[in-house]
Amino acid sequence: MSLVSEIDYGTPEVKAEKAVTLSIDGFAVTVPEGTSIMRAAMEAGIQVPKLCAYDMVDAFGSCRLCLVEIEGRQGTPASCTTPAAQGMVVTTQTERLKRLRRNVMELYISDHPLDCLTCPANGNCELQDMAGAVGLREVRYGYAGANHLKAEKDPSNPYFTFDPSKCIVCSRCVRACEQVQGTFALTIDGRGFASHVAAGMDEPFLGSECVSCGACVQACPTATLIEKSVIETGQPEHSVVTTCAYCGVGCSFKAEMRGNEVVRMVPWKDGKANHGHSCVKGRFAWGYTNHRDRILKPMMREKISDPWREVTWEEAIGRVASEFKRIQDESGKGAIGGITSSRCTNEETYLVQKLVRAVFGNNNTDTCARVCHSPTGYGLSRTFGTSAGTQDFDSVDEADVMIVIGANPTDAHPVFASRMKKRLREGAKLIVVDPRRTDLVRSPHVEAAYHLPLRPGTNVAILNALAHVVVTEGLVDRAFVDERCESEAFADWAEFVARPENGPDAVAAYSGVAAETIRAAARLYATGGNGAIYYGLGVTEHSQGTTAVMAMANLAMATGNIGRRGVGVNPLRGQNNVQGSCDMGSFPHELPGYRHISDAATRALFEKEWGVALDPEPGLRIPNMFDAALDGSFKGLYVQGEDIVQSDPDSTHVIAALEAMECVVVQDLFLNETANYAHIFLPGSTFLEKDGTFTNAERRIGRVRKVMPPRAGMADWEVTLAIAKAMGVPMDYAHPSEIMDEIARLTPTFTGVTYEKLDRLGSVQWPCNEKAPEGTPIMHIGGFVRGRGNFYITEYVPTEEKTGPRFPLLLTTGRILSQYNVGAQTRRTENVVWHDEDRLEIHPHDAEQRGIREGDWVRLESRVGATSLRAHITERVAPGVVYTTFHHPNTQANVVTTEYSDWATNCPEYKVTAVQISPSNGPTEWQKDYEDHARKSRRIARPPMAPAAE
Numbered sequence: 036m037s038l039v040s041e042i043d044y045g046t047p048e049v050k051a052e053k054a055v056t057l058s059i060d061g062f063a064v065t066v067p068e069g070t071s072i073m074r075a076a077m078e079a080g081i082q083v084p085k086l087c088a089y090d091m092v093d094a095f096g097s098c099r100l101c102l103v104e105i106e107g108r109q110g111t112p113a114s115c116t117t118p119a120a121q122g123m124v125v126t127t128q129t130e131r132l133k134r135l136r137r138n139v140m141e142l143y144i145s146d147h148p149l150d151c152l153t154c155p156a157n158g159n160c161e162l163q164d165m166a167g168a169v170g171l172r173e174v175r176y177g178y179a180g181a182n183h184l185k186a187e188k189d190p191s192n193p194y195f196t197f198d199p200s201k202c203i204v205c206s207r208c209v210r211a212c213e214q215v216q217g218t219f220a221l222t223i224d225g226r227g228f229a230s231h232v233a234a235g236m237d238e239p240f241l242g243s244e245c246v247s248c249g250a251c252v253q254a255c256p257t258a259t260l261i262e263k264s265v266i267e268t269g270q271p272e273h274s275v276v277t278t279c280a281y282c283g284v285g286c287s288f289k290a291e292m293r294g295n296e297v298v299r300m301v302p303w304k305d306g307k308a309n310h311g312h313s314c315v316k317g318r319f320a321w322g323y324t325n326h327r328d329r330i331l332k333p334m335m336r337e338k339i340s341d342p343w344r345e346v347t348w349e350e351a352i353g354r355v356a357s358e359f360k361r362i363q364d365e366s367g368k369g370a371i372g373g374i375t376s377s378r379c380t381n382e383e384t385y386l387v388q389k390l391v392r393a394v395f396g397n398n399n400t401d402t403c404a405r406v407c408h409s410p411t412g413y414g415l416s417r418t419f420g421t422s423a424g425t426q427d428f429d430s431v432d433e434a435d436v437m438i439v440i441g442a443n444p445t446d447a448h449p450v451f452a453s454r455m456k457k458r459l460r461e462g463a464k465l466i467v468v469d470p471r472r473t474d475l476v477r478s479p480h481v482e483a484a485y486h487l488p489l490r491p492g493t494n495v496a497i498l499n500a501l502a503h504v505v506v507t508e509g510l511v512d513r514a515f516v517d518e519r520c521e522s523e524a525f526a527d528w529a530e531f532v533a534r535p536e537n538g539p540d541a542v543a544a545y546s547g548v549a550a551e552t553i554r555a556a557a558r559l560y561a562t563g564g565n566g567a568i569y570y571g572l573g574v575t576e577h578s579q580g581t582t583a584v585m586a587m588a589n590l591a592m593a594t595g596n597i598g599r600r601g602v603g604v605n606p607l608r609g610q611n612n613v614q615g616s617c618d619m620g621s622f623p624h625e626l627p628g629y630r631h632i633s634d635a636a637t638r639a640l641f642e643k644e645w646g647v648a649l650d651p652e653p654g655l656r657i658p659n660m661f662d663a664a665l666d667g668s669f670k671g672l673y674v675q676g677e678d679i680v681q682s683d684p685d686s687t688h689v690i691a692a693l694e695a696m697e698c699v700v701v702q703d704l705f706l707n708e709t710a711n712y713a714h715i716f717l718p719g720s721t722f723l724e725k726d727g728t729f730t731n732a733e734r735r736i737g738r739v740r741k742v743m744p745p746r747a748g749m750a751d752w753e754v755t756l757a758i759a760k761a762m763g764v765p766m767d768y769a770h771p772s773e774i775m776d777e778i779a780r781l782t783p784t785f786t787g788v789t790y791e792k793l794d795r796l797g798s799v800q801w802p803c804n805e806k807a808p809e810g811t812p813i814m815h816i817g818g819f820v821r822g823r824g825n826f827y828i829t830e831y832v833p834t835e836e837k838t839g840p841r842f843p844l845l846l847t848t849g850r851i852l853s854q855y856n857v858g859a860q861t862r863r864t865e866n867v868v869w870h871d872e873d874r875l876e877i878h879p880h881d882a883e884q885r886g887i888r889e890g891d892w893v894r895l896e897s898r899v900g901a902t903s904l905r906a907h908i909t910e911r912v913a914p915g916v917v918y919t920t921f922h923h924p925n926t927q928a929n930v931v932t933t934e935y936s937d938w939a940t941n942c943p944e945y946k947v948t949a950v951q952i953s954p955s956n957g958p959t960e961w962q963k964d965y966e967d968h969a970r971k972s973r974r975i976a977r978p979p980m981a982p983a984a985e
C-alpha cells in the first residue's frame with residue numbers, strides 16, 4: 036500500500052468546445068481552448084516548477100517560478116496565467132529560465148526558517164521540492180536581513196496551526212477560502228514586505244469567520260497551515276480512499292495512515308460528490324473513533340437498573356438469540372423487531388432487514404428515515420415514480436434559479452452549499468423559503484433574490500401559492516405538461532391551485548410572507564431559466580410533509596423543470612446513508628428497491644434466494660412498535676446504530692415503551708441514551724473499521740473501505756450474521772462484496788453494481804443496470820420512471836399543533852455546522868469548541884416581552900414536556916418563532932416535540948411545536964437528574980483491577 040497520489044495540474048480544468056494544439060518542449064499537446072500552458076504541459080507529463088498555482092483555484096501569477104519561453108514573444112511569461120494558443124511553441128527549460136527560477140527560490144529561502152529536518156511538512160513540502168527542482172545550491176543574500184522568521188504562530192484552531200514564519204504569501208489559502216469554500220475568511224493584508232495572510236480582521240483563526248473546512252490547509256504548499264495531527268503523528272505512509280460517514284453529501288476522502296493510525300483525512304479530488312472539498316466534520320472530526328467512551332466489549336444485565344457486566348461476544352450473541360426466541364415462543368412471532376441504521380453501510384442495513392424478515396419471520400423493520408425523509412420516498416414515488424432525488428450535485432452548475440426550502444445547507448450539507456454559493460457568485464438567483472434568516476439569505480458575496488420567511492407549518496400553502504401564480508399568470512410550460520404528464524391530473528390540479536384560497540393574498544394572511552414576495556418568487560422560478568429545488572427536513576418533518584414533497588414535484592412539472600441538467604427536485608439527505616437505508620428495504624412494507632411486501636412475484640424472488648417463506652403483511656413502524664410495547668404485545672427490539680430516545684419525538688413516550696420491553700439490544704459505538712434502557716449492548720464499528728458502501732443524496736453509491744481492524748473485534752455486518760446463526764438461520768457471506776452481489780441479484784435498480792465497478796469508476800448512481808451500466812446521474816430524462824408525471828391535489832391543512840395563550844410561540848429545530856445529529860460522534864471531538872450546548876434562538880421583541888437577556892437560562896415548555904437551555908437573542912428568527920438545535924442529550928429538544936406526524940408516513944412533526952418561553956434559574960429537575968441517572972445506568976461492573984505498576 037502507498038499514498039494515493041493526485042496530480043496537481045496547476046490550474047483548473049477548462050471545459051470548451053474548441054481545442055488548440057501547441058508544442059511544448061517539442062511535444063504536440065491538444066487541450067481545450069482557454070487551458071493554461073502550465074496545465075497543458077502537465078497533461079503532457081511535463082512539470083513546470085510552480086508555487087502559487089494549484090488546480091483547485093484560479094491562477095494568480097505571483098511567484099514567477101513557472102516562467103516559460105514562447106517562440107516569437109518577448110520575455111518570460113508565467114505559464115499558469117498564459118493560455119495555450121493554436122500553434123504556440125513553448126520551451127519550459129532553458130538556461131535563462133533556470134537562472135531566473137533559482138533567483139526566485141533564493142529570495143524565498145532567504146526569508147524561510149531552515150528547520151527542514153524538524154519541520155512537520157518534511158518530505159511533503161512544495162517549497163522543499165521546488166528548491167530541489169530548480170537546483171538551488173546556495174543563497175547568496177544570506178539570512179541576516181529583514182525577515183519574518185519570528186512571526187508568531189496561531190494555534191487557536193483545534194485542528195490546524197498557522198505559522199506565518201513559514202508563509203511565502205502565495206495566496207493559495209486565500210483563493211481556496213474564496214473560490215472553493217466561499218467563506219472569504221482570509222485576505223492578504225499589508226503591502227510589499229509587510230504583506231501577510233490575515234484571518235478575519237487580522238485575528239486568531241478561531242475567532243474569525245473561518246468555518247474550519249480545511250481548504251486552505253490543503254492548498255498550502257508549505258507547513259504554514261498544517262494539521263495538528265500531522266505535527267503530532269508525522270507524515271502518513273499509505274492511504275485508503277473511503278467515504279465520509281457524516282452527512283448525505285457523501286464526500287470521498289483519502290484516509291492517510293501510519294500503520295493502523297489515521298494521520299489525517301484529506302478530501303479526494305476524484306470524489307464525484309465533493310471534487311476535493313470537505314467540511315469540518317469529515318475533514319477533522321474523526322477522533323471519536325479512538326475516544327475513551329467507545330465501548331469495546333459486549334455487555335449484558337438482567338434489569339435495566341442493574342450495572343452492566345462485560346461478557347464475551349459468544350455469551351452476548353447467545354443471549355440475544357435465546358431471549359428473542361423465548362419472547363417469540365411466549366408472545367408470538369410478531370413480538371420482536373429491528374431498527375436499521377442510516378449511519379451503517381448498505382450491506383449492514385440490508386442484513387438487518389433480512390434478519391427481521393427471514394429469521395424473525397415478520398416485517399417489523401423500520402429505520403430512522405421514518406423520522407426524516409420518509410415523505411420524500413412517498414411523495415416522489417407517487418409523482419415521478421422514484422423515491423429519490425432527481426439530479427447529481429454537479430447539476431447545480433447549470434441551475435439559473437434555485438429554490439432552497441426547509442434546508443440550511445451551509446450548516447447541514449456544507450460541501451454542497453459551497454457549490455451552490457459558487458454558482459450564485461456566477462450569477463444564478465436564489466429563493467430561500469425558511470422561517471429563519473439562514474446564511475444563504477445573506478453571506479459574503481451571496482444574497483438571495485427573495486427570502487420567504489414563512490410561519491412554521493405553512494410550507495404547503497406557500498408552495499400552492501407559488502403554483503397559483505404560475506397557473507394564473509400563464510407561466511405553465513404547456514409543451515412539457517402535454518408531452519410528459521397525466522393531462523387529467525394536471526387539469527384537476529391547475530383548477531385547484533387557481534382557486535382564490537390558494538392565491539398569494541389569501542396565503543399571505545397566515546403564512547407571514549407578503550403576497551408580492553410570493554408572486555415575484557414564483558415568476559422568477561418559472562421564467563428565470565433552469566429552476567432547481569433543493570429541500571430538507573424543514574419540508575418533510577411536518578404533518579403535511581408528504582403533501583409538501585408532492586407540491587414541489589407539481590411545481591417542477593408545471594414549469595418543465597425536470598428531466599435535464601440544472602433543474603429537478605432534490606432532497607438534501609441528513610445522514611450519510613439515509614438514502615441507502617431506504618433503498619435497502621428498511622421500511623416494514625417494502626423489500627429492497629421499494630417493492631411492496633404484498634407483491635407475490637417480488638416475495639417469491641426473495642424467498643427463493645433466502646430459502647424461507649416471507650410474511651406478506653407489512654410489519655410495525657417505529658411508532659407502532661412503541662405503542663405495541665405499551666400494549667404488551669411487542670417485547671424485543673434490536674436497534675443497530677440509532678439513538679431512538681434522543682432522535683424520536685416525545686422522549687417520555689419512547690422511554691416508557693422501552694421500559695416495557697423484555698429484551699432491548701442496542702448496538703452502537705457509545706453507550707447512547709437508548710442504551711440506558713437496554714439489556715444487551717453490542718459494540719459497533721466505525722466507518723474506518725469495515726468495508727461496505729454508502730449511498731448519498733444523489734443516489735451515488737460510494738465505497739467505504741476498511742483502514743483498520745474493528746476495535747471491538749467484529750464489524751457490524753458480522754454481528755448481524757452471528758445473531759442470525761445463533762437463531763438457527765445462518766447467512767453465509769465472506770465479505771460485504773458478496774452481500775452487494777446478492778442485493779444486485781434481487782434489486783432491479785442495482786443489477787449492475789459490483790465492488791469491481793465501484794473500484795473502477797469511483798462511484799455510481801443508481802439505477803445502475805443493463806440500461807445504464809455506469810449509473811444514472813439525472814433521472815426522468817425523456818420520460819418519468821412511472822410513465823407520465825402525475826399531479827396531486829395538495830390541499831393545505833393547518834397542523835393541529837396550534838399556538839394559543841398558554842403556548843404562544845412556534846418552535847422549530849435544526850442543525851449547526853460543527854455538530855451532527857444527536858452529537859454522539861461530534862460531541863466527542865474538538866468540534867465542541869464551536870458548539871458545546873444547544874441554545875434557544877429568540878427574536879429581540881419576544882425576549883424583551885419576557886425579560887430575557889442574552890445568555891439567560893430559559894424554560895422551553897410545550898404541552899408535552901419542558902427543558903431548559905440558554906437564550907441567544909437574534910433577528911435570524913422572526914417574532915413568534917423560536918429555534919434550537921438538538922445535538923446535546925442534556926437539553927433533549929425532543930422532550931417538547933409532540934406526537935403529531937405526517938399523514939402518509941408517520942414522519943414526526945419536529946418542525947412545529949407550540950411552546951412558551953420563560954426565564955428560569957437553570958436546568959429543570961429532569962436535567963439535574965440526567966447526569967446522575969446516566970451515570971448510574973452506565974455503571975459497568977468490571978473485575979477488580981490489578982494495582983497499577985509503580
Ligand code: SF4
Nearest residue numbers: 212245246248249251
Ligand atoms: S479552514 Fe476553510 S473557512 Fe477557514 S480559512 Fe481555511 S478555507 Fe477559509
Ligand code: SF4
Nearest residue numbers: 202203205206208255
Ligand atoms: S499560508 Fe500557505 S497557502 Fe497561504 S499564503 Fe502562506 S504559504 Fe501560501
Ligand code: SF4
Nearest residue numbers: 279281282286314317
Ligand atoms: S459535507 Fe457531509 S459528507 Fe462532506 S465532509 Fe462534510 S459531513 Fe462529510
Ligand code: FES
Nearest residue numbers: 096098099101115
Ligand atoms: S506558479 Fe505561476 S506564477 Fe506562481
